[in-house]
Amino acid sequence: MVSDNIDGGMSWKQTKALLGQDCFHVALDISEGLDAERLCAIAGCIRGGSLLILFGLSESPTDNFFLRLCNMFNQKTVAVFCQQEGVRLPALADLCVGESVKERQDGQPTNDQEIAIQSVKKVLGGHRRRPCLLTADRGRGKSSAMGMAAASILCEKKTSIVVTSPRKANVETLFSHARNLLELSLDKPYELVTSSGGRLRYVAPDQLIRDVSDADFVLVDEAAAIPLPMLERLLSKFSRICFSTTEHGYEGTGKGFTTRFRALLDARCKGWKEVTLHQPIRWAESDPLELWLSDTFLFDCEPALVAFDEASPIDYRIVEPRQLLGDEAQLRSLFGLLISAHYQTSPNDLKHILNDASCTILTANQNDVVVGALLAQKEGEISDVIADKIVAGERRVRGHLLAQGLGFYTGDSTFLSLPCLRVSRVAVLPSFRRHGVASQLVKLCEQTGAKKNVPLIGTSFGATSELFSFWRGLGFLPIKMGTQRDSASGHYSLLMTRGLDDSVNHLPLYHDLFEINFSKQLAEQFFDLEPRSLLLSSLRLLHVFH
Structure with a gap:
């Protein structure tokens, strides 16, 4: 209980x-x-x-x-x-x-698992740079299959196998199955060493990229929880590597990730293979x-698969949660779009969309099909007493990322007392991109805020040249860049804002301050900023190098 x-x-x-x-x-x-x-x-x-x-x-x-x-x-x-x-x-x-497909007491795999095990082993024994991706819904035994494959490899020859995942707890099942099949004692919970000198050990993703060079084979469990740029670096560094991920699950990962990751594999590894496990183990079909x-x-909801129709207008709407409550098809279409575009979407996001009165929901519709969506959060209007503590670094208030970021970074408590809108999600169907849908959604959000006397709109995202160019093209100014990489995107988080009335006319001053500070930080905090990232897309900042 x-x-x-x-x-x-x-x-x-x-x-x-x-x-x-x-x-x-x-x-x-x-x-x-x-x-x-x-x-x-x-x-x-x-x-x-x-x-x-x-x-x-x-x-x-x-x-x-x-x-x-x-x-x-x-x-x-x-x-x-x-x-x-x-x-x-x-x-x-x-x-x-x-x-029911019962888990066998003798440790033998199911049919699906046997196919997965052989596919994993082939990555090590076959041609280089031909990774394998295991996908499955929860409860299909993909982590168990990776553990069985590792044990089988270690039984056959001396091999150094590294397992990585965002959290050690994610790989407990993998290590448990490997340890049982190898009949090894539990000396170290995340390291197994065979009598022949073979080794299976856990290494955190960042440490694996930075420090490990002796791995013969790398297994990445729950890959969707690792930022794509980090996975790309793993692909570049290790020629024999296997990934597993959950398609539909509570973790807030899944379909959106696999769509992006497949595209990455297509571009980098032409001979990669995908294996999907269908048979449940803990329960029946x-x-x-x-x-x-x-x-x-809504684990299994999918975005609509429609082509852009030049002859049909796109209708932009403000959607109330009660409307979604009474229209399951629209709710599934909206949530499916968010899942496909943002692979950190979780069941709690569904609760947020339906319940949070401070959340603004906008959709773009063509022929009554949701083809684009924007979520924005109202923030600010914090009391002067708490605002002063936030500026002093003594207090944090949950759910006010934009207001607190501006207030603490600038030392200006005005940003905490004023209302503001933070755009948290923008998603557009692939066939409707490059048609101005996202830009129109942002403009509608600005109009909605202005009508409610909200003087400021902003956003925070993992900085890439494409995203920076999009927001800069809409008149948003960069104000602050985080000094640590975002856990979801793998990029540095950039905060950008735009004033909606004269009460925040001083925003450009903080942008100028950002430019001055940023030029100094390039040699320190941002020394590892990728060449094709924010800098090369920003004409406002490029002059620093000339």
């Missing part, structure tokens, strides 16, 4: 300990709210035939996310126990599913809980 209120229950913060484990029945107390990402993570640990129990939900929810959750409880495979409406149980016929989670949290 997971609850922050009931004695003897596991707290919601402690649920990370469940990841990678097999659970039977799990009860979740959602009376104090719901972390959608944690719920989905926990549900992925539940074995087929067991129950996920949610309790404590109000019978008259008021927020949109819980209203939608209640609607999803009406599916035929869900049992509902309600004080007012009584009990509703699913019919047994609705719970019939396919035969068409498992009711897996299907319910997928429908409820």
Whole structure:
């Protein structure tokens, strides 16, 4: 049982300990709210035939996310126990599913896993620079297959294999299967050494790129959680490398990542191979809980596949969350577009879109199909007392990235007291790009803010020449660049702003200050800035080098 209120229950913060484990029945107390990402993570640990129990939900929810959750409880495979409406149980016929692919006690792989194992081994034994990409939904055993493949390789010959992933916890399953097959003791949890001198060890991605040169083979688990520029450097450095990633899952990664990563592999490694695992291991095909989670949290939603129609106008709209609540098709289309364009989209983003009153949702539609979308967050209007503490570096307020970045960096508390809009997402279907859709969405956002007397709009993103040119072309000025690379994009985060009225006429002064400081920082904080990045696209900054 997971609850922050009931004695003897596991707290919601402690649920990370469940990841990678097999659970039977799990009860979740959602009376104090719901972390959608944690719920989905926990549900992925539940074995087929067991129950996920949610309790404590109000019978008259008021927020949109819980209203939608209640609607999803009406599916035929869900049992509902309600004080007012009584009990509703699913019919047994609705719970019939396919035969389960049981995890074999002798450690033998499933058919899908055997194909994956042989594909991984071929990367090491075949031609150089022909990587393999393993893709699967959660619960298909891709990490287990990588561990089995590593064990098989180490049994055959002395090999130095390095495993990397953003977090050590991600590779526990891989190491567990390798250790069991090799029959090795648990001396070090993330390093195995065979009697012949073969070695399997974990190395963090940044350390692997910087320090390791003796790896014969590299396995990258949960690759979607690693920035693409870092993966590109791994591809360049290691000629024999294999990747795995989750297609539909709670991690906020998946389809958007694989789309980009496939393009990278196409450009860099012509002979690469993709293997997809379909068979579930912990549960059966068409498992009711897996299907319910997928429908409820939109794991499997996809953007519309439509071509740009020059004869049809594009309609730009302001969308209210209640509209999405009543139009499941539009919600799925919008969320599918966000997933495809931003591979850090998670189930909690769905909750944010439906619930957060400070979130502005704009869409571009052609023939009633969502072809573009923009999300913006209203920030600022912070009290003078707290604003002064933020400027002094003594306080941080959650959810005010733009306002706090401006206030702290400039020392001007005005940016904290004024309202502002931060553009957090812009997504456009590939066939509609280069047609001005994103620019029109930003302009509509500016108009929406101006009508509500918002004097300032801004954004923060991983700085590339393409993105910088886009925002600079819309009149946004760079004000601040972070000194550490963004964990999602692998680039330095750049904050850019644009004034919407005369109350922030002093913004250009801070841009001038940025240019002066930036020229000095190039020799220190930004010495490793890529040649084709921000600098080469900025005529305002290039004069520094002349």
